[in-house]
Amino acid sequence: MNVSYKLLNKYVELNNIDPYELGDILTNAGLEVESVRPLAQGSDLVIGYVEESYPHPNSDHLTVCITNVKSETLQICCGAPNVGQGQYVIVAKPGCKLDYAKVPVIKKVMLGGVESNGMICSLTEIGIPTKYQTKEQMDGIEVLEGDFQIGDEALTTLGYDDYILDLSLTPNRSDIYSIYALAIEVAGLLNTKLKDVNMSVVNDNKSKYKVNIEHKDCLSYGLFEFNDLVSQDSSFKTKNILFALGFKPRFNIVDDGNLAMVISGNPVHTFDADKLKSDTFSIRKGIEKDDFIALDDNKYHIMKDDLVIMNGDEIVAIAGVIGSKSSCIDENTKNIVVESAVFSHVSIRNTARRLDLFSEASTRYSKIVNKYTTEFPIALLEEYLGKKHDGSIEVNYENYQPLAVKVSHQKIEKVLGMKIAFEECVDILKRLSFKVEVLDNELIAYPPSYRKDIELDVDLIEEIIRVHGYNDLPSTLPLQEIIYNPLTDMQLLIKNTKNILSNSGLNEIITYQLSNKDKLDYFSTNKVYKELINPLNNERMLYRDNLLANMLETIDFNKSYQIKDQCLFEISNVFIDNEEKTYLSIGLMGNYINGNWHNQVLTSDFYVLKSIIFDYLAKLGFYYGRLLIEEVEIDHSFIHPTKSAYICMNKQRIGIFGAIHPRIASDYKLKNVYVAQIDLSYLAKQKGRVNKYEGISLIPNIYRDLSLVVPNDIKANTILKTVKQSNSKLINEINIFDIYHGNELEEDTYSMAISVEIGDGKKTLNEDEINDVVNNILKDLNKKLNITLRG
């Protein structure tokens, strides 16, 4: 919201506090001033008079102007189409600085062989944005209307010596959408006086109009008639205040209405009395009309929930939002009826939002308007229009009953945690125009009618500390009984998972929870998603049920940056089976360890991923045995059916890992991507093995290597199990150190070399005992699995 420093000064004593300092004071008091800037800029601008003008001899668009600036007469070449003899203009003499002009410092120059000593300025060149200007002003220089003293300093004379404070307001302080409410605030902060202002009008309730309020969302409705007006341009001073406030000047009736609204905070709407067909106004809901033509020439659809103003049986306004074209004022208007009303801010906001029509008025009406000052804008209008109203009717509700809010000195100090004198508390509230009664150590405050945000004792405490300032608030630490709440199992699992995987060479990623159907469908098991009713765009409309879609997207994204080797993981929530669960995903592509002069490359594949997962699970205390893997269905939708496995625990599938399905790989043009997804919510509920000392054997173990010929359909886990079970007491470890498929082997067989660790732990085994163990292994393998020793 833009505030004119000069207009503010009209309502409160500013004690020569400059606009920049005022900005800091307001910001520090919680009314954030985003910027302070002069309304217009330019050094040494003077008022000049064009005594003579003639076309430039060598240019078809320049005019040579002989311009009197009192101290001298300057020959200036001007390019504006509207410049001419007998005009008062704003002149920048040589040496003048203009931040907004194309040439920031004005110099004496030769233009087409003619000397030019300065510049005649347009509004744009002195810093007034084009959006506030008429087309003529935008295209040409500013021609001053009226009589002026030649040579006077221009910015002051014309009222451009103002500053704009741009306030960013929090929702609780919508009162500040009124300059007068801001003046109350400033008076409190600076401890200065408000200037006298007439806020009421003589309301005799004599009017030819009748008002019927037919819906409770209209809280108050007044109509004020002004007759025999003359439409004309507003004065310079009024226009400049409007510039500072961010309004485009139009003509006096509109401009004065805007000023009345900005100062009082109450919007007014003005009808052309001669365009009204009836004397009866009614304010109601329940009307539907799809072709309401508004004063902005647009067609709007009015719905049953919109509050409308009816004149007879014609809709003349969507309440608080916009008036009709047919009843609006124009440059020929003579008699007006001004509406000053209070509507339910909820109703207005809903309508304004639906129609996307947030004007200065509807924005104010969408906040809570001060319902006790509906006469204030009319009083202001009388001042600006220079005449009293001719008739009025107001249908009103209860009189203003100020709210009483109590707070004790003790409560103030307890909430703040600091000592503050009770007298100061009382004084601060009084400075902010609160009426205060003091009873011992308690005060009762009656906030000004503008301050609808003050309801509780803590609201008063905030006012006190805000004005007192936070600088001497002490720093203490909360004194409390010690409460011990360790991390939960889930929190620990997440923390450990992140540490283990990042130490295994994986990079953590964090991706968006919202995605789209096409991407999620690839990796979804049941394709049922949580869907937003108001997504920002089609890319992000579903809360994901898997992490793999984003994992693949991230791998693809990094590949586009020529990053071939990727080892990624993510922990995040998903919504699946009707609840929010926490999943872990892993994605591998390229090399896990790069080869160089020293070692061979280790390319990520099923077995690298398997190690990462099972080493990770082992560190959590979950070992193979409790964990099992299972082959996936041959028609699995997203994982390569023969290069993948389910991870199972307690007969439940808690995860899946393997190569992505060749169909998806081909869609994404990615090769050799391996992924995993594990349900951490399930894992968090399981207890893993913990560290426990089991004794160490001092007897050395014996190793025996066996080279076996294995039928193709026998899988490694069966062989390992059979070997182990042949003498589970003496066999400690089995290592598969070679797998070989070759033509010289018997048909449908492959060769597997294993190394078996044999040991008793208590005594050294002799040769016969060891041979017994080996013979047993071979016997069992042969009998149960038809496996033979390779010759």
Place this chain on the structure above:
Amino acid sequence: MLENLKQELTDQINNANSLDELQQVKVKALGKKGSITLLTKNMKDKSIEEKKILGQAVHSLKEYIEIILKQKELFLIDMKIKDDIKKDKIDIFLPGVEFHQGSLHPLTITRNEIEEFFISLGFEVARGNEIESDEYNFEKMNIPKDHPARDMQDTFYFSEEELLRTHTSPMQARIMERNAPDKPIRVIVPGKTFRRDEDDLTHSHQFMQVEGLVIDKNISLADLKGTLELFARKMFGPNTQIRFRPSYFPFTEPSVEVDVTCHICKGKGCSVCKHTGWIEILGAGQVHPNVIKNCGYDPEVYQGFAFGMGIERIAMIKYGVDDVRLFYQNNLNFLKQFDKLK
């Protein structure tokens, strides 16, 4: 004669240049047919008296030779080790094994640092769901329907009643309800939050917050300041100052924005702090009595503070990241810059 032998053997030992040569000398002197061994053997023909004298002489010769043999042997072993070391020299400038360097996401690192600080002050850490109800996200937080503050937080809805949490505050209500009506509370809630904002340099529709809540009978605004002052020093260095500015949040009263001195210019003013010397890091305040009441405590007896900070914002300040979207693009060239523990 013994003297000659002594001299001869000493010379041979001195001249031996390798352990092999020394071994040969040793055999020649002390082996079964060695010169000293033979001397002993030849003594059996001599008289007892002669045996005694000669025996002593041979014994001391043998002792002497053994000592200098040992000395020479130690010398030669040392020589050989030195020699081997020289031959075994590697090029230390060749690269080692290129293990893949893992890393935590910068937001995780920042979040861990924040969590560790508050855990050290005895705070509990709580997690909440990202899909929340309107009741907990708004109503219990003193933001009824049609409250103007709802405009501050544009919300993603799944239905009229179900939404993506716009802040971690709904957990305030859940934790208070769990502890009401009289248990003290000291908790932080880190987690993902969502606002219906277009993504740009400083906005992300998904972001992370850490909520803090302390409730007891005498928890004051000064306690908030002391807690956040320590926090700021932990995150941004021991000389960091903080400042409170009045602000507005529906769920706190009084409400403040908290600024820290710019760690780049140390408060002198630079482009990072827009020449103010201060950087805004979080919003906070005393929990609004309506919230306390909504969640089952008596606001006349219980009071406390709450704060909420954006982890992205803290990470951006700490690491000098200038575009919030980088955190969610997951470019490995970005992520790998955060492979340090801090």
